Structure formats: structure tokens, C-alpha cells
Amino acid sequence: MFNRLVDLLRPRNVVSEIGELQDSAVRSIAADIVDLQDREWEDRAWVYIAVNHEILTEEGRRSSTQASVLARKPGGKLEDLDFRLSRPSKAKLLALREAMTRKGEDAWTILDLTIDRNGQYDFQFSYAPPPRLNGDLLHSPLSNLLEQYLATRGEG
Numbered sequence: 596m597f598n599r600l601v602d603l604l605r606p607r608n609v610v611s612e613i614g615e616l617q618d619s620a621v622r623s624i625a626a627d628i629v630d631l632q633d634r635e636w637e638d639r640a641w642v643y644i645a646v647n648h649e650i651l652t653e654e655g656r657r658s659s660t661q662a663s664v665l666a667r668k669p670g671g672k673l674e675d676l677d678f679r680l681s682r683p684s685k686a687k688l689l690a691l692r693e694a695m696t697r698k699g700e701d702a703w704t705i706l707d708l709t710i711d712r713n714g715q716y717d718f719q720f721s722y723a724p725p726p727r728l729n730g731d732l733l734h735s736p737l738s739n740l741l742e743q744y745l746a747t748r749g750e751g
Contacts, residue, residue: 613694620687621716624708627684628664632677639666642673643744644710646680647736648688649725651704658685659727663737665744675741695720707736 624646629636643665650658660680667673688706696702705721726734 613691613698616687616691616694617716617718620684620691621708621710623684623687624662624680625710627662627681628666628676628678630679630681632679634676637668639668639674639676641666642712643740644708645737645740646706646708648680648685648706648708649704649728650689650692650706651725651728652702656689657728659725660685661735661737663740665741673741673745 625641625644628641628644641664645663647661648658649660650656662678662680664676664678665673666676692702692706701722703720703722704725705723707719707721708716710716
């Protein structure tokens with residue numbers, strides 16, 4: 596009952612705000628995919644996006660991001676490409692984290708986000724120490740994204 600009262604006293608529905616922030620972050624990240632790490636986007640069409648984002652705010656808002664997109668050129672094979680997350684996208688993820696803490700949740704340190712071409716997305720949060728920011732520079736959870744995708748979806 597106390598939680599319901601606290602929810603009623605909040606100036607804005609935080610759950611609604613979190614949903615809006617997630618939608619906004621997804622749209623921003625989907626726009627980032629054309630900024631590939633080592634090639635041009637050209638005429639590719641994306642199929643699936645995965646992001647692993649680590650953050651520590653206690654030490655001056657340090658973050659580390661791995662972002663991959665599965666895409667293909669017309670008639671081509673599915674490729675696993677790395678892209679850069681823009682500053683606005685990172686700011687949206689930070690705003691989401693802050694909104695969640697205002698809701699009373701602990702501040703997450705790791706976000707795993709997947710986005711399907713059909714618009715469905717999934718945010719998974721972890722509160723564990725972030726591996727890359729704690730010195731494991733080889734931690735690469737998206738390294739076999741294409742193989743995992745093909746194994747579960749059977750598309751090629």
C-alpha cells in the first residue's frame with residue numbers, strides 16, 4: 596500500500612517515462628548503425644542490432660560499448676558489422692539509468708540490448724561489476740553474434 600501511495604505522489608508516471616526513454620534510445624541506436632567501424636554502410640539493410648554497454652558513474656561517468664549490427668547487401672550474405680554508438684544515444688541510455696534509479700531501482704552497470712528489424716527490442720540489465728571497465732579489455736560478449744543468431748533463427 597505504501598508503494599502505491601508513493602507512486603501516486605510522483606509528479607509523473609515513472610513507468611511511462613522509462614518506456615518512452617527506452618523507445619527513444621532504441622530509435623537513436625538504430626540511427627547509429629550506419630557509422631560502421633571499418634567500412635561504409637553502402638546499400639545494406641539491417642536485420643538485428645545488439646549492444647553491450649557498461650557504465651560506472653562513481654568514477655566520472657566512464658563507459659565502454661560494444662555495438663554490432665547484422666546486415667546484408669541486396670542478395671548478399673548476412674554480415675556482422677561493428678558500429679559506433681553516438682553521444683546522443685549514450686546520453687539516452689544514461690537518462691534511462693537515472694530514471695530507473697528515481698523509480699527506486701539500483702543503478703545498473705551493464706546493459707544488453709537487442710533490437711529486431713520488426714521493432715521488437717529487449718533491455719537486459721545487470722548490476723555486476725562491468726568487466727571491461729574493471730580491466731578485462733578482452734571481454735567481448737558480442738564476438739559470436741552472427742553464429743548465435745544463425746543458430747537460433749536459422750536465417751542466412
